[in-house]
Amino acid sequence: MSGAGFILAINLFVAGLLASAFMMIAVYDVRRISARWLALAYALGVAYLAIEAVIPLMSNARMAVVLGFATFLGATIVLNVGLAHKYDSMPPWKPMLAFLALATLVVYFVQDLPRHSLGRMMAYQLPFGAMQFAGALLVWSARKRLDRLDYGLMAILSVSGAHFIAKPFMAHALGGWGTDPQAYLGSTYALFSQSLGTVLSISLALLILVVLVRDVLGEATARSETDALSGLLNRGGFERHAAAALRDAVRQGLPVTLVISDLDHFKAINDSYGHASGDRVIEAFSHFIHESKAGHHIAGRIGGEEFAIILPGTHLAAARLFAEGARSAFSALPIQGLPASCRFTASFGVAELVAGEGIDQLLRRADAALYEAKKDGRDCVRLAAGNMAQLPADSNIVSFGGKPPSA
Structure with missing residues (x-):
């Protein structure tokens, strides 16, 4: 197994753990709708990583690449829906779903471009960056109620968005992302991309978990300190x-x-x-x-x-x-x-x-x-x-x- 393949396997395991953690929060507090969406987002992340893992086994991986792209972009959209619920915003369903359909169509057709063309790489990576920046804006929409953890979450979303936008240039600097989809996991770029992506995705997920746990504990404390009849502090x-x-x-x-x-x-x-x-x-x-x-x-x-x-x-x-x-x-x-x-x-x-x-x-x-x-x-x-x-x-x-x- 290549270094990138090993990191991919770790990511698959970690994404499954994170999906389970968010689901446990959702089960503990059924009113916390955001946790359900976040659990779904990381479950889609598991599906995307599974698709990435089987691509090297396929002789013609075009549809698998497009499916993997749509699954991962869908995961970022679902993550944004979870953030919208967390920060009391209306999820922008229509523009995000339209963006998913358009971006997937573009990625399907750019498969005909040379594999190492900048246009093809940008078409694949820019939509992920755009959704991460959209997530940062959803957090920013509640800026009157944010504390340092929330601002940290917004910062990581922004860094992650910039990282996706920079990926095509990283790929060129590191010699490309393999001569074909099957060779991707053996490339130097794949090792670098998977490693950096792991750091950012785990940082993002752990910070979201901390924010949700903070909210759960804060609400539990408030309930324990509130007099039921008067609504004032006990x-x-x-x-x-x-x-x-x-x-x-x-x-x-x-x-x-x-x-x-x-x-x-x-x-x-x-x-x-x-x-x-x-x-x-x-x-x-x-x-x-x-x-x-x-x-x-x-x-x-x-x-x-x-x-x-x-x-x-x-x-x-x-x-x-x-x-x-x-x-x-x-x-x-x-x-x-x-x-x-x-x-x-x-x-x-x-x-x-x-x-x-x-x-x-x-x-x-x-x-x-x-x-x-x-x-x-x-x-x-x-x-x-x-x-x-x-x-x-x-x-x-x-x-x-x-x-x-x-x-």
């Missing part, structure tokens, strides 16, 4: 994200404030209207909090009817304004499925981070302020001990009912 998720926000704020020298709220007389709501109605009140308050917070705020349901919001970059006075606005607006909010005359209220405790505090200490101080709000009649905002001195001298905001904020 206590564990909130504490983890809040601790990270505190570290970032301290590192950047920014203020950070915590607002804790608790639905008033919640047991009475369940007793009077039933637990399903109590759930609707929680859902309504959660939705209200989600819509009220800014994108960089962190909100969670940390108890049965208790909620918390971290406001990075926000001083105590602004956080109290936020809490007062939320308290006032929620008290006027009708709840779907409950009598129109029913209105519900919430109490709030507010604490700003002080030097040396962690999330646990901040939570305790905000919770103590919430307890003061409950003790003072509910439906009001109270500030944590140790933060009153941080209010502006001209601050005259009072809680609901005209009661002055107390420590």
Whole structure:
């Protein structure tokens, strides 16, 4: 077996493993449509490599060469469909299928050209390069949501596309790609082409796998940190994200404030209207909090009817304004499925981070302020001990009912 033939055998085995890996992801998460397409792409890669392996055994390999070309180009198109699903783009089916048909027809007719003519080589290799660049563009279409792994994937697709375009020139530099299809695997160009192609294809496949696994793990983590009823972070998720926000704020020298709220007389709501109605009140308050917070705020349901919001970059006075606005607006909010005359209220405790505090200490101080709000009649905002001195001298905001904020 020639060196190129040995690499071809390795590629055949690796492509089968990759197809199986993508299929396992698709089976694990049936919603991940992209993994199914990627598994199909590498299964087509296996078929293409099998065709390449049998070409040396044929006396007239014209149709096998054309079939191999169409199979591999089809694999790159299917890979692009998988990328389109991964990055939430509409797969450009019609132009890609038209391109497949046209390119295959061209490759069929250029078989009549001299084997080492540049036009024949370009007709064979350029379509693969074009599809790799199209894949890079599909990734780029989601640039607002990309991270370094996604940009790395786009870079490898671009390098792979450039590699296909450069192949005809490599072939000329290395003495051609064999006097006939049967001699291809014995050529120096075949050894170089198969080796470089192996490096790029495995790099591409492994990076796509890493990206998919990252997404699967990220979504699993998000599900484990999300409260099913409210759609907000659960206590564990909130504490983890809040601790990270505190570290970032301290590192950047920014203020950070915590607002804790608790639905008033919640047991009475369940007793009077039933637990399903109590759930609707929680859902309504959660939705209200989600819509009220800014994108960089962190909100969670940390108890049965208790909620918390971290406001990075926000001083105590602004956080109290936020809490007062939320308290006032929620008290006027009708709840779907409950009598129109029913209105519900919430109490709030507010604490700003002080030097040396962690999330646990901040939570305790905000919770103590919430307890003061409950003790003072509910439906009001109270500030944590140790933060009153941080209010502006001209601050005259009072809680609901005209009661002055107390420590």
